[in-house]
Amino acid sequence: MRTKIYILTLAMISLFLMGCATEPSRVEMDYGVSQKLAVANQTLNPDAGKNIAPVAGLDGPAGQKAYDQYLKSFDKPEKQPVYQLGIIGQGSK
Secondary structure: OHHHHHHHHHHHHHHHHHHHOOOOOHHHHOOOHHHHHHHHHHOOOOOHHHOOOOOOOOOHHHHHHHHHHHHHOOOOOOOOOOOOOOOOOOOOO
């Protein structure tokens, strides 16, 4: 009876140790690759950082004003007051 317990215990320990000694899964080996590929595919010009020529476009104050107007476009407009005019005595004498 004791030998069966020893064999069973040895088998259980072996199974536990085999579970810890597995190789990395395919998911673990490819972790982060999809994000790197997405960034690489969305980059229009990878060499843009090497170009030190000034950028043609809006100057700082004009760009800031355009950006501020863009942000204001998302604000809720104030509700205009509603005036109701009633006519008194209509149809009665």
